[in-house]
Amino acid sequence: MAWLTGYEREKIDWFPTIDPKKCVKCGMCMNCGKAVYDWTKDGSRVGRPYSCIVGCSTCANLCMGKAISFPDIEGVRKIYKKEHLWAKVKKQLTEEGKLKIEKK
Ligand code: SF4
Numbered sequence: 001m002a003w004l005t006g007y008e009r010e011k012i013d014w015f016p017t018i019d020p021k022k023c024v025k026c027g028m029c030m031n032c033g034k035a036v037y038d039w040t041k042d043g044s045r046v047g048r049p050y051s052c053i054v055g056c057s058t059c060a061n062l063c064m065g066k067a068i069s070f071p072d073i074e075g076v077r078k079i080y081k082k083e084h085l086w087a088k089v090k091k092q093l094t095e096e097g098k099l100k101i102e103k104k
């Protein structure tokens with residue numbers, strides 16, 4: 001996966017936080033493809049925060065109760081800049097052939 005190119009996931013402060021007072025137990029966040037959440041009798045809980053894809057916020061966007069929040073994305077962008085992650089990601093994508101223009 002070319003999002004971090006080897007940079008340690010645990011060094012990046014990006015994962016969801018649920019405000020339990022706002023959670024209406026709609027279940028939408030359980031759609032997360034990375035299985036970040038656990039379902040409990042009290043609704044959803046964040047079980048595996050570092051499985052969350054850095055920069056993703058789909059669950060928060062679709063949460064019925066607007067109960068999910070994330071840290072400020074600018075902190076992530078600073079790391080990307082400082083660690084040259086944008087250039088590394090592009091290099092990896094190029095190597096994987098994902099930036100090849102398809103002829104139709
Ligand atoms: S932001 Fe994306 S990857 Fe992270 S928990 Fe929500 S849906 Fe899953």
Ligand code: SF4
Nearest residue numbers: 023024026027029063
């Ligand atoms: S999407 Fe939001 S309201 Fe729905 S279960 Fe998850 S945290 Fe609760």
